Amino acid sequence: MRTFIKSWIPRCVQTLRSPSRTFHGNNRLLTSQLISHYESINRCEKELPEYFNFASDVLDEWARLEKDGRRAASPAFWWVSGEGEEVQWSFEELAWLSRKAANVLSELCGLHRGDRAIAVLPRVPEWWLLSVACMRAGIVLIPGTSQLTAKDLLYRLQASQAKCLISSAPLAAALDAVLPGSPCLKSKLLVGTGSRAGWLKLPELLEAASADHECVRTRSEEPMLIYFTSGTTGFPKMVVQSHSSYGIGFAVSGRRWMNLTPSDVMWNTSDTGWVKAAWSSVFAPWICGSCVFVHNMPQFKAEVIAETLSRYPISTFCTAPTAFRMLVQHDVSRYKFPSLKHCVTGGEALNPEVWAKWKMQTGLEIHEGYGQTETVTICANLKGMQIKPGSLGRAVPPYDVQIVDEHGAVLPPGAEGTIAVRVQPTRPFCSFPYVSLQDNPEKTAACVRGDFYVTGDRGSMDEQGYVWFVGRDDDIINSSGYRIGPFEVESALLQHPAVADVAVVSSPDPLRGEVVKAFIVLAAAFVSHDPEKLTQELQEHAKKVTAPYKYPRKVEFVQDLPKTATGKIQRRVLKNKEWGKA
Structure with missing residues (x-):
């Protein structure tokens, strides 16, 4: 094949590598009109x-504009094998x-x-x-x-x-x-x-x-x-x-979150079996007329990512938070990314310390976004917004995002509840929870509280409308009546130089019902340290960085963590092991 x-x-490799890719006059107008048309539908300003x-x-439509000379001569699709083979x-x-x-x-x-x-x-x-x-x-x-x-x-x-x-x-x-x-x-x-x-x-x-x-x-x-x-x-x-x-649903996030135009080259590292491949490797870039860049890359390697960003004219880069963590550990400040101007992430929460290290090493901010398979982008840090590290950003059109309680009532700013999307009196066209679950009425009923579709993710919203992720409903740890989200504990531990990677889950405890347990992959320089002393040091560190009741009462040092093909930590595997369900 x-x-x-x-x-x-x-035959357009030279054109794409040139920094002078521009549109002029009516060409720019026509391409802008095509993108704006679908963005208006996405915003519900025009009828579906x-x-x-x-x-x-x-x-x-892009092919017709291209044929008529109204789109610049650059590829729509660019694939590299990593072994010198390319397809455009x-x-x-x-x-x-x-x-x-x-x-x-x-x-x-x-x-x-x-x-x-x-x-x-x-x-x-x-x-x-x-x-x-x-x-x-x-x-x-x-x-x-x-x-x-x-x-x-x-x-x-x-x-x-x-x-x-x-x-x-x-x-x-x-x-x-x-x-x-x-x-x-x-x-x-x-x-x-x-x-x-x-x-x-x-x-x-x-x-x-x-x-x-x-x-x-x-x-x-x-x-x-x-x-x-x-x-x-x-x-x-x-x-x-x-x-x-x-x-159509990715028109706004493609243009405003991913900052894409017809002259951009978008690289998203997602596996084809993950929904993020549809989001960022098909619909968002192509509705904006951008080039989709793909690296075959059977396994994630930080050095391959860095070298690819250095070699090819990639202007927008998207990868999972875990991958960004691996990249900053690799220290990408040693590389030059001449074309890179915008970075996005999603799929799991991004730790603030990883965001800070990436900016320090590259000079670029990471724009985090949030959504689910049932939806398009629900919240995001859009281009031009002030980014609050650790926040999922604010609601993206056409969504009305709120934090609700167990009855579907909207909670005030700062209160913790379930992240939810308003579906009554009008369901956003780019949310399909009812159709997706039509053969599972129990699951469908559980997804709706009052006027809202509930995501199953817990969070809070500040006075400016920024949404803050706490954790999955089923990941929340309830220890002696205290509800603890694993993400905050993981973020605290990652600030210690001994921690290369970490996953936090609940573990059974006869006194407290369940307690926080941390599975930690040590940085190479700490592997030979005394495990008992290092455990105490990490526990004291966690108490200082986050609320003392959230510290991990149990710590286990491991060689690696179970992850999906896209690099997301599988907390459920570790939790099942702890509770004897493996």
Whole structure:
């Protein structure tokens, strides 16, 4: 597949590397009008259209502007392998290739509008190509991380009743073992090199496919994506997003939070199976006409991140807080990032000390944002806002964000409660909790309190409307009647030079019911220190930095912490171990 796709690389590398990428006159006006149109809908200043399809209404519009010379000659998509191989597509080429891919899915894989397809792929160009192709054909895409186990995949196939499975040769053998348990499956599509019995080969089919394809006229609230997200109990839940909820819903955050324009190059390090890939590697940058940059990078390495930011003209960078923590530990002040001008993060809370170290080492602030799979960006530190380190920022249109109590009543500034979004009398079009949970009425009921959709995250709001994260409802530690959020304790411990990484969970205690326990990865210089003395030192440090009752009464030093494919700490794994549920 690499050889075929590379034959469509546009000849614009030199243009993109040049610092003089600008628009003039009507060109700037036309591109600005396209972005502003969808931003106005996102802000509810214009009505949501009855029909909308991101492929035809956004990507094809950029392709037309590009063809007419109204968009600068820079790629829409730029992929690097890390081993010298690169793929670039313009919007025109993306449109052309995705029309061919849509015909493959419809005519050869036997998929029809509304059918569901699971894609289990790493960061390869075909993931983006097939994502757009599914939009064109009206097929509902279900992204999955390549680290899914056979049991995970079988559950997703059965729960979603997916009719097509898309993957690569290295994963196909493991996937075949579970496929007999999925009677709805009609076809299997193999991406990349290699072959396997019973699997269709995308490279051959794509090369022979026609580029004539009429995009399906999808309704705005017609399903487009499904993500499986873990709940506090039970199996993962399906979250459905519509063509408009993600397709239009990121216009404001793309322009105002990520600070994107048609001349920007956006790099988001998320795995393709995580919803942040849709947020920051598809919809937000492309609705703004920006270039999506992708590094294959099978494993996170701070030195690879730093070298990539130094080598390529990346202007906007997004990665998880854990990754920023690893980067500042690597000391990126040794590097020069000549094009980088804006940094964003999300997915978990960002520790204030990591924010401060990144600014000290790079001169750039990190703009934190917050949202869920069921929503688009709920809160963010938008461009031009005063950033309060440790805050999630303020509400992003069209959301009315409040802190509510257990009955759904709005709490005053400073009071701790549940972060919630107003859904009555009008539900924001880019929130889909009711559709996503339509087969789970108990879960749906638990998501609504009065006029609000409750996120399950606890926080507070200050007088200026900034939201402060405390922790997940199920992560909150209740020790002797004191409710303790793990994030604050972790932040306090991270200020000590001995702590390289940390996760805080509840641990059973016969006297207090539960107490705070810290799992700590030591910095290299402290590994040989006496563990008992170091434990006492860290406990005293925590008492001084945060409220004394929050200090970890139990400390365990570990080699590493359990994390997801995207680098988020899996506190639940540690908590289950503590409570004998592992």
